[in-house]
Amino acid sequence: MIFDIEYETMPREALESIQLRRLQTTLSRVYATVPFYRKKFDEAGVLPGDVKSLDDLRRLPFTMKQDLRDNYPFGMFAVPMENVVRIHASSGTTGKPTVVGYTARDINTWAELMARSLASGGASRGDIIHNAYGYGLFTGGLGAHYGAEKLGASVIPVSGGNTKRQVIIMRDFGPTILTCTPSYALHLAEAAEEEGVSFRDLKFKSGIFGAEPWTEDMRHEIENKLGLTAIDVYGLSEIIGPGVAIECHEAQNGLHIFEDHFIPEIIDPETGEVLPYGETGELVITSLTKEAFPVIRYRTRDVTSLNVEPCICGRTHYRMSKISGRTDDMLIIRGVNVFPSQIESVLMQIEGVEPHYQLIVDREENLDTLTVFVEVSKEAFSDEVKGLQQFAQTIEKEIREYLGISAKVKLAEPKSIERSQGKAARVIDNRSF
Amino acid sequence: MKAEQISIFLENKAGRISEVTGILAEAGVNIRALSLADTTDFGVLRLIVDDNAKAEEAMKAAGFTVRITHVIAVEVDDRPGGLHYILDTLTQANINVEYMYAFVQQSGDKAIMIFRFDQLEQAISVLEKHNITVISGSKLYTM
Numbered sequence: 001m002i003f004d005i006e007y008e009t010m011p012r013e014a015l016e017s018i019q020l021r022r023l024q025t026t027l028s029r030v031y032a033t034v035p036f037y038r039k040k041f042d043e044a045g046v047l048p049g050d051v052k053s054l055d056d057l058r059r060l061p062f063t064m065k066q067d068l069r070d071n072y073p074f075g076m077f078a079v080p081m082e083n084v085v086r087i088h089a090s091s092g093t094t095g096k097p098t099v100v101g102y103t104a105r106d107i108n109t110w111a112e113l114m115a116r117s118l119a120s121g122g123a124s125r126g127d128i129i130h131n132a133y134g135y136g137l138f139t140g141g142l143g144a145h146y147g148a149e150k151l152g153a154s155v156i157p158v159s160g161g162n163t164k165r166q167v168i169i170m171r172d173f174g175p176t177i178l179t180c181t182p183s184y185a186l187h188l189a190e191a192a193e194e195e196g197v198s199f200r201d202l203k204f205k206s207g208i209f210g211a212e213p214w215t216e217d218m219r220h221e222i223e224n225k226l227g228l229t230a231i232d233v234y235g236l237s238e239i240i241g242p243g244v245a246i247e248c249h250e251a252q253n254g255l256h257i258f259e260d261h262f263i264p265e266i267i268d269p270e271t272g273e274v275l276p277y278g279e280t281g282e283l284v285i286t287s288l289t290k291e292a293f294p295v296i297r298y299r300t301r302d303v304t305s306l307n308v309e310p311c312i313c314g315r316t317h318y319r320m321s322k323i324s325g326r327t328d329d330m331l332i333i334r335g336v337n338v339f340p341s342q343i344e345s346v347l348m349q350i351e352g353v354e355p356h357y358q359l360i361v362d363r364e365e366n367l368d369t370l371t372v373f374v375e376v377s378k379e380a381f382s383d384e385v386k387g388l389q390q391f392a393q394t395i396e397k398e399i400r401e402y403l404g405i406s407a408k409v410k411l412a413e414p415k416s417i418e419r420s421q422g423k424a425a426r427v428i429d430n431r432s433f
Numbered sequence: 434m435k436a437e438q439i440s441i442f443l444e445n446k447a448g449r450i451s452e453v454t455g456i457l458a459e460a461g462v463n464i465r466a467l468s469l470a471d472t473t474d475f476g477v478l479r480l481i482v483d484d485n486a487k488a489e490e491a492m493k494a495a496g497f498t499v500r501i502t503h504v505i506a507v508e509v510d511d512r513p514g515g516l517h518y519i520l521d522t523l524t525q526a527n528i529n530v531e532y533m534y535a536f537v538q539q540s541g542d543k544a545i546m547i548f549r550f551d552q553l554e555q556a557i558s559v560l561e562k563h564n565i566t567v568i569s570g571s572k573l574y575t576m
């Protein structure tokens with residue numbers, strides 16, 4: 001179901017003219033009210049009035065996470081505190097948290113966006129939503145909660161934790177939509193099994209999962225174990241919280257970014273240059289309607305690409321691919337930006353390759369070298385050396401074709417590569433800069 | 434007439450082969466023939482054993498990538514030109530030998546070679562037509 005037919009299916013031309021108008025308003029407001037932006041714009045020599053087209057956006061400077069920390073706690077707010085009705089904060093793993101504020105209208109906007117998101121994931125009035133996102137300073141719980149109420153669904157504000165009680169509620173209340181992080185969904189499935197409750201016998205139709213990166217493999221695992229359609233929702237507290245972009249359950253192929261409220265750009269994280277549609281890089285977002293905490297060209301450090309093809313669901317908003325990594329993971333090899341996730345997706349497309357790999361970057365005679373260790377599966381294994389060498393060459397060829405870099409592929413025994421989600425184990429950079 | 438061979442993928446690391454032989458010894462599997470094909474990065478260890486099922490299970494349990502392939506064991510006259518006659522016969526028939534290696538035991542006064550072909554069935558019929566003895570798997574494992 002499409003919650004807001006008018007805006008979500010608006011023809012591109014009309015959408016872009018709304019974007020420009022809203023962008024110009026936002027720029028004038030932040031220039032007038034936030035000293036940080038005034039200073040940055042002045043330094044860049046671009047005034048709000050100079051932005052005459054959407055393309056002019058790229059003349060403006062970026063906003064970094066560090067800028068938000070430097071203005072801790074309320075320095076980036078664009079309205080007086082008496083107009084701020086809510087404050088959220090993200091836990092900073094290092095240093096100060098990032099603090100964000102909302103006006104009453106912002107809360108309403110956010111609720112609308114989450115209502116759109118839930119509807120896109122298959123929810124409607126009459127559904128019972130088991131909301132196991134954490135309630136509190138974290139935006140997940142309250143974001144999904146307000147969205148569910150705006151949609152007219154019944155929401156169970158169960159929050160995170162106390163998994164046993166959650167299983168009883170799921171069994172007895174018969175919720176039809178699950179909202180939580182993907183890893184918590186799998187945890188719930190295990191807990192249910194321990195309690196003798198089969199998830200497949202529950203009434204769930206869809207799950208709307210986000211707040212952490214997850215892979216297609218994880219989606220299949222969740223869909224199999226929980227017997228529901230798993231939908232990816234994207235958002236971050238600096239932008240508004242969950243509800244920046246959502247997959248549609250019709251396509252489950254890319255997340256529609258709510259472009260009447262946000263302008264997405266994909267940039268080369270090294271040069272800051274805006275990349276053409278379809279290319280992979282860092283997602284940069286500008287908010288168009290936020291009052292308390294507008295952001296201009298905010299660098300999310302999330303790696304994705306934009307798909308401008310029309311979608312079968314009818315929405316006209318562009319789709320971003322599932323987040324495939326963080327820019328912090330980026331490697332520069334012989335001048336080419338390489339994300340480990342890009343190599344992973346090449347590997348996943350080759351039959352017989354296990355989803356475990358290790359990248360070793362070295363420098364030999366001033367030239368960067370990339371070695372990819374790949375585990376040999378039973379399917380790929382041949383008793384002939386020739387066959388194995390061909391297998392390694394196929395992978396090398398694919399990497400060269402898709403990423404434009406040459407890599408040496410080395411075959412490894414099964415389970416010899418360390419199982420880890422982290423960057424540390426998967427990438428070993430032996431170069432010293 | 435086919436015999437089964439168990440192949441194991443190995444990284445070129447010191448002590449890997451003795452690990453394999455250790456696992457098989459523990460499982461009570463007797464190795465009848467062995468050949469290692471290796472490159473600078475990896476190797477493929479090929480074995481003829483007395484109990485393929487037991488060997489495969491033990492190697493899989495230890496986390497190795499294994500594969501059972503069909504090979505044939507051929508009697509070779511123990512005289513100059515004995516092997517050449519067989520290879521020549523196969524070449525004449527346009528049959529390509531992927532690889533071959535020697536079996537430990539003799540069959541009477543004859544040597545035994547293990548052959549791997551792509552066209553296994555054709556190879557068997559060509560060899561038999563030329564009165565070259567192909568030894569059955571069951572006989573091979575217990576020789």
Ligand SMILES: [Zn+2]
Pocket residue numbers: 247248250251256311312313314315
């Ligand atoms: Zn769609």
